[in-house]
Amino acid sequence: xxxxxxxxxxxxxxxxxxxxxxxxxxxxxxxxxxxxxxxxxxxxxxxxxxxxxxxxxxxxxxxxxxxxxxxxxxxxxxxxxxxxxxxxxxxxxxxxxxxxxxxxxxxxxxxxxxxxxxxxxxxxxxxxxxxxxxxxxxxxxxxxxxxxxxxxxxxxxxxxxxxxxxxxxxxxxxxxxxxxxxxxxxxxxxxxxxxxxxxxxxxxxxxxxxxxxxxxxxxxxxxxxxxxxxxxxxxxxxxxx
Amino acid sequence: xxxxxxxxxxxxxxxxxxxxxxxxxxxxxxxxxxxxxxxxxxxxxxxxxxxxxxxxxxxxxxxxxxxxxxxxxxxxxxxxxxxxxxxxxxxxxxxxxxxxxxxxxxxxxxxxxxxxxxxxxxxxxxxxxxxxxxxxxxxxxxxxxxxxxxxxxxxxxxxxxxxxxxxxxxxxxxxxxxxxxxxxxxxxxxxxxxxxxxxxxxxxxxxxxxxxxxxxxxxxxxxxxxxxxxxxxxxxxxxxx
DNA sequence: CGATGAATTGACCGATGTCAAGTGGCGTGG
DNA sequence: CCACGCCACTTGACATCGGTCAATTCATCG
Numbered sequence: 001x002x003x004x005x006x007x008x009x010x011x012x013x014x015x016x017x018x019x020x021x022x023x024x025x026x027x028x029x030x031x032x033x034x035x036x037x038x039x040x041x042x043x044x045x046x047x048x049x050x051x052x053x054x055x056x057x058x059x060x061x062x063x064x065x066x067x068x069x070x071x072x073x074x075x076x077x078x079x080x081x082x083x084x085x086x087x088x089x090x091x092x093x094x095x096x097x098x099x100x101x102x103x104x105x106x107x108x109x110x111x112x113x114x115x116x117x118x119x120x121x122x123x124x125x126x127x128x129x130x131x132x133x134x135x136x137x138x139x140x141x142x143x144x145x146x147x148x149x150x151x152x153x154x155x156x157x158x159x160x161x162x163x164x165x166x167x168x169x170x171x172x173x174x175x176x177x178x179x180x181x182x183x184x185x186x187x188x189x190x191x192x193x194x195x196x197x198x199x200x201x202x203x204x205x206x207x208x209x210x211x212x213x214x215x216x217x218x219x220x221x222x223x224x225x226x227x228x229x230x231x232x233x234x235x236x237x238x239x240x241x
Numbered sequence: 242x243x244x245x246x247x248x249x250x251x252x253x254x255x256x257x258x259x260x261x262x263x264x265x266x267x268x269x270x271x272x273x274x275x276x277x278x279x280x281x282x283x284x285x286x287x288x289x290x291x292x293x294x295x296x297x298x299x300x301x302x303x304x305x306x307x308x309x310x311x312x313x314x315x316x317x318x319x320x321x322x323x324x325x326x327x328x329x330x331x332x333x334x335x336x337x338x339x340x341x342x343x344x345x346x347x348x349x350x351x352x353x354x355x356x357x358x359x360x361x362x363x364x365x366x367x368x369x370x371x372x373x374x375x376x377x378x379x380x381x382x383x384x385x386x387x388x389x390x391x392x393x394x395x396x397x398x399x400x401x402x403x404x405x406x407x408x409x410x411x412x413x414x415x416x417x418x419x420x421x422x423x424x425x426x427x428x429x430x431x432x433x434x435x436x437x438x439x440x441x442x443x444x445x446x447x448x449x450x451x452x453x454x455x456x457x458x459x460x461x462x463x464x465x466x467x468x469x470x471x472x473x474x475x476x477x478x479x480x481x482x
Numbered sequence: 483c484g485a486t487g488a489a490t491t492g493a494c495c496g497a498t499g500t501c502a503a504g505t506g507g508c509g510t511g512g
Numbered sequence: 513c514c515a516c517g518c519c520a521c522t523t524g525a526c527a528t529c530g531g532t533c534a535a536t537t538c539a540t541c542g
Contacts, residue, residue, distance in 0.1 A: 068385070072477065074393045078385070093375050099382050122367065129363070129370040134334050136377035141340050143384040144309070144319070150391050151435050152315045155530070186489065194392050196531060201489060217488060217539060236313065396498070427521065437499060442522060458507070458520055 007032055010060045010111060013084045017058055019131050027125055034121075035111040046102040046110060047088065053096040055112045056088040062108020063170065063182055067191075068100040077191035080105075080182065082169055089132050091115025092122060105182055155195045159203055160232035162193045163213070167222055178225065183218040248278055251301045251352060254325045258299055260372050268366055275362075276352040287343040287351060288329065294337040296353045297329040303349020304411065304423055308432075309341040318432035321346075321423065323410055330373050332356025333363060346423055396436045400444055401473035403434045404454070408463055419466065424459040 014020055014035075015028045023031075035058075040046050046057060046064060059081050066078040066087065078100055081087055090096050092115045113121075122129040149158055163180070171178040186197040186204070193200065204220070207213045212228055214221045222228060255261055255276075256269045264272075276299075281287050287298060287305060300322050307319040307328065319341055322328055331337050333356045354362075363370040390399055404421070412419040427438040427445070434441065445461070448454045453469055455462040463469060 068389070070389045070393060072393055074389070076389055076392065089374075090378050093371065093378060096378065099385065119371070122370070126364050126367060126370065129367065129374065130334065130360070133330075133370065133374055133377065136374060136381060137331050137334060137337065140377060140381050140384060143381060143388065144340065147384065147388050147391065147435075148309070148311045148315070148317055150388065151317065152311060152313055194388075197489080198491090198532080199530060202491085202530095205490075215489095426519095438521085439500080439523090440498060442520095443498095446522075 007035060007037055007111070010037075010058075013060055014058060014111065017084060017086055018135050019056075019058075019086055019089070019128060021131060022127055023125060031113075031121065032111075034117060035113055037109060037111055039107060039109045040104045042104050042106050044104070046104060046108075047098045047100075049098055049101040051098050053088065053091040053093075053098050053115060055114050056086065056091050056118050057102075057110040057112050058086045059083055060109050060111055063105045064108055065103045065105060065188075066100050067103055075191055076194075077188060079192075080166070080169060088115070089135060092119040092132065150194050155193065155199055156203055157231060157234065159189065159193050159195070159200060160228045162189060163220065163222060164225075164228060164232055166192075167225075171222070174221070176223075177214070178222045180220045180222070184220050185218045188218075189220070248273055248276065248352070251278075251299075254301055255299060255352065258325060258327055259376050260297075260299075260327055260330070260369060262372060263368055264366060272354075272362065273352075275358060276354055278350060278352055280348060280350045281345045283345050283347050285345070287345060287349075288339045288341075290339055290342040292339050294329065294332040294334075294339050294356060296355050297327065297332050297359050298343075298351040298353050299327045300324055301350050301352055304346045305349055306344045306346060306429075307341050308344055316432055317435075318429060320433075321407070321410060329356070330376060333360040333373065391435050396434065396440050397444055398472060398475065400430065400434050400436070400441060401469045403430060404461065404463060405466075405469060405473055407433075408466075412463070415462070417464075418455070419463040421461045421463070425461050426459045429459075430461070 011028060011032055014032055015023075015025075020028060020031060037060075039061075047053075047055075049067075049069060060083050062083070064081050066081065068076045068078050070076065081102075087102060088098075090098070094115075118128075122132070149161065153161075166180050166184070167178050170181045172181040173179075186200045189204075190197045190200045204213060204215050207228075208215060210224075210227070212222070212224045214223055252269060252273055255273055256264075256266075261269060261272060278301075280302075288294075288296075290308075290310060301324050303324070305322050307322065309317045309319055311317065322343075328343060329339075331339070335357075359369075363373070390402065407421050407425070408419050411422045413422040414420075427441045430445075431438045431441045445454060445456050448469075449456060451465075451468070453463070453465040455464055
C-alpha cells in the first residue's frame with residue numbers, strides 16, 4: 001500500500017495547503033519529491049511536546065489531536081487536524097521546541113519535511129515564507145479570539161462554538177443532521193472548550209432534550225444548526241434606543 | 242526638534258529590534274532611510290482596529306497601549322509597547338485589517354514603513370522574513386500561554402504575573418522598589434489581566450497591607466519582588482511521594 | 483456475562499463578577 | 513487661593529456560574 005511512488009496522489013492536498021498555495025506545479029512537484037512519508041500508529045506521537053522542533057508535517061491520512069500540557073498539569077486540546085492541514089511551521093526556525101504534542105486518532109499518515117530543508121525552500125521561493133507568515137497571523141488572531149471568548153462568554157456559548165467549529169472540520173452530513181466524525185468524549189470537548197466534562201455533560205443533555213443534538217458514547221451529532229448558531233452568536237443586547 | 246536628518250539617532254533601536262536583527266549595517270541604514278517618522282498626540286490613534294493593515298511601526302519615543310474591542314463590547318488591553326518595540330507585522334500581508342487599536346500614552350513617535358515596502362525588503366533580505374516569522378511564533382506561544390493561565394489560574398496569580406511582566410517592560414528602580422512607569426489605573430490592570438477593576442482593587446489593597454506593593458491613583462510600585470514572584474509561580478502541589 | 487471506562491446526576495461551595503454607595507485626591511476655574 | 517466637581521478608587525452586600533467530588537448507571541467489547 002505504501003509504495004514509494006504513490007506520494008503522487010497527495011499532490012492535490014499539498015498544492016492546496018495554505019503553506020504551499022500560489023506556487024507553480026513545478027515547485028509543488030519539487031516539494032513532494034523532497035517529502036518523507038510516514039505512517040503513525042494510534043499509540044505513537046507524531047511530535048512530542050518539549051522536543052526540538054525538527055520537522056514540518058502535512059497530514060494526508062487520518063486525523064490527529066494537538067494537545068498541550070501546562071506547567072500545573074492541566075491538559076488543553078488546542079485543535080484537531082484533518083487531511084490537508086499542516087503543523088510545525090515553527091520548525092523552519094532554529095532553537096525552538098514543540099509547544100505541544102500531536103497524537104494520532106487511529107492510524108494516520110503525514111508528509112514530513114525537516115524544518116531546515118523547508119527553510120531552504122523559503123529562501124528560494126519567498127512566497128512560501130509569506131504563506132507561513134500569513135498562517136501564523138491568522139492563527140494568532142484565532143488564539144486572541146479564543147482568549148476573549150474565554151474571558152467574556154459563558155460555557156454554553158463556547159461549547160456551541162466548539163461544536164460548530166468541529167462541524168466545519170469533521171462534520172459529515174447524515175440526512176439533515178451533521179455527524180462529528182471522530183471519537184469525541186465529553187472530556188475531549190471539555191478540554192477543547194475550556195471547561196469540565198461534567199459541565200459538558202449537563203449542557204449536552206439539556207440540548208438533547210431540546211432536540212439540538214444527539215449524543216452518545218464518544219459521539220456527537222448536530223440536529224439543529226440554526227439553534228446552535230444562535231447560542232454561539234446570540235443577538236447583541238437591545239441597544240439603548 | 243523633528244529635523245529630517247535626526248532619524249539617525251534611532252538607528253540603534255532599529256538595529257536591535259527583533260524584526261531587523263542579524264542584518265548588516267548597510268541594510269539597517271537603507272531601512273532607516275526608507276522610514277517615515279511621525280509623532281502622535283495622546284488623543285490620536287496610531288492605528289485603528291478594523292482599518293486596512295497599512296503599515297508597520299517601530300515605536301521610538303513614548304509608550305502606547307494595544308487595545309482590542311470585542312464583538313460584545315468588552316475591551317481587552319492586549320499589551321503595552323515601549324521604545325524599540327514594533328507592531329504591525331501583519332501589514333506585510335495583503336488583505337488584512339488591524340485586529341486592534343494602538344493608543345499613545347502621552348505623545349509618542351514612531352518610524353513607519355508601508356507594509357508593501359517592507360514586503361519588498363523581505364524579498365531582498367529573507368532574514369527579515371524569518372525574523373518576522375519568529376516574532377509571530379513567539380507571540381503565538383505567549384497568547385496560548387495566556388489562554389491557559391486564564392483557564393487554570395486564579396485572578397491573584399494572574400495579576401501578579403501582569404505586574405511582573407509590566408515591571409520587565411516599564412519598571413524603573415526607585416531605591417529597592419520598582420515603579421511601574423506609566424499611568425496605570427485599576428481598570429487598565431483589570432483589562433490587562435482579565436478581571437474587573439473591583440477585584441484588582443481588593444487584591445492590591447491586600448498586597449499593600451502585606452507590604453508587597455504600594456499603589457495610588459494610576460500608579461503602582463512593587464516593593465517585594467520575591468513575594469510577588471512566588472504568587473505568580475507558586476510551588477507545585479506536593480508530589481504524591 | 484462481566485469488566486472497563488464513559489457518562490450522568492446530585493450536593494455542595496467558593497471565587498469572582500455585579501451593583502450601589504461612599505471616599506478622597508487632583509485639577510480647574512472663579 | 514479656595515471651592516467645586518470629576519474621576520479614580522474603595523468597600524460592602526449579594527448573586528451565580530460553574531468547578532469539585534462522590535455515587536451511580538450505562539454501554540460496549542471481549
